Amino acid sequence: MRPTRKHIIAVAIALIERDGVGALSLSRLATELGCDVVSLYDHVPSKSALLEAVAEAVASGMELPSMPEASWEIRLRAVAGAFCGLARTHPRCAVLAAATPGSARAKRSDEYVLAALHQAGLRGPDAVPIMRAFLAYLTGWLVCQAGPPGSPADPRPTGRPSLRHREFPPVTCPAGELHPTDPDADFEFGLDLLVDAIAARCPAPTGRMLP
């Protein structure tokens, strides 16, 4: 059975989501595909190249809608939503995809965020650092939820991603105020925090488009 490159990547993604990046091996992948290990080298030059392809494939599933009518806030929230969607559909590949530098995902979301900021009246030297801060927040959120791939924390049981802090609450707490909270609500909160901060730096008074 000769596998196609698409099929190889698809099964690799499934394996990573099931058992973690650390559990992915070419041998396992080959047996899963029902072919010999060496046949993989016809489509993928090395294991690290396979991982890059996986990151690219997963990230390309990230939807960044064009929405010609939408405000810049809606656009920024769309990027955030795309990150969340990635974390929901491919929790273990998401970190790989989100943090692999220079990926097509990185370029696409860079430009998408820059376009939104452009729409908000933020240009060049003003926009780029804001874009980086915004994407750093989204990436950090992803990583804080999932842990870095290949880390000792990686081969955990899969499931809905949840904050680790629930399982490891701090021993002491200054005001004893660290109750478990809803990760989604926390994410939204931090997003609001950033969007408001960005709006405060906008030339336009409310940041919305004028009629």
Added chain:
Amino acid sequence: MRPTRKHIIAVAIALIERDGVGALSLSRLATELGCDVVSLYDHVPSKSALLEAVAEAVASGMELPSMPEASWEIRLRAVAGAFCGLARTHPRCAVLAAATPGSARAKRSDEYVLAALHQAGLRGPDAVPIMRAFLAYLTGWLVCQAGPPGSPADPRPTGRPSLRHREFPPVTCPAGELHPTDPDADFEFGLDLLVDAIAARCPAPTGRMLP
């Protein structure tokens, strides 16, 4: 030559910084230590336990000064500075340390940030999501600079951490405005953005302590 646990971890850190996490193997570590591989198992139960110990050791070097006289902004900036210091002294272990969930580092910085926010007048349900957003930004910054450990991007030549975007500029750019910028300045900018946003949610007018 019987190695001590401390020595094992120290050499492991050095090896990771020199060649990347992916290049760390118990065999290599043993030869570097001048002992047999199996002797390592006297002090470390497994390789993943070793990686956790490395993360913990590196993170424990993060300095969070108490500064009883300082304002909450200064404290928050101290945490950011500690993250930066980590990225500077141990670029490759930093991501491991910053993103390993439930680590002592996580608990310490959680509490430190909460204490600073408490000082700013932010309590309980107000403070926790802000803390998470703040640390997510710092973590995301670290990961965006270094790439996730074990990722295809990891075994790169070491050096001063720099933004990947310099090497992979976007092909197209909405306003053609994505010139290379100073990573440190960008980091400071995002930090200011967040601190300002937090200050805007503070009960106290300026966020500074009253005399």
Added chain:
DNA sequence: ACCTGAACACCGTTCAAGT
């Protein structure tokens, strides 16, 4: 009782031997 070398199951990758 304790240490340690050989041994085991696995890994990524290569390459020469077959078709």
Added chain:
DNA sequence: ACCTGAACACCGTTCAAGT
């Protein structure tokens, strides 16, 4: 010319054989 199995160097971990 092309595919593929055996082979290579390495890996994490175990365990029985030695002291």
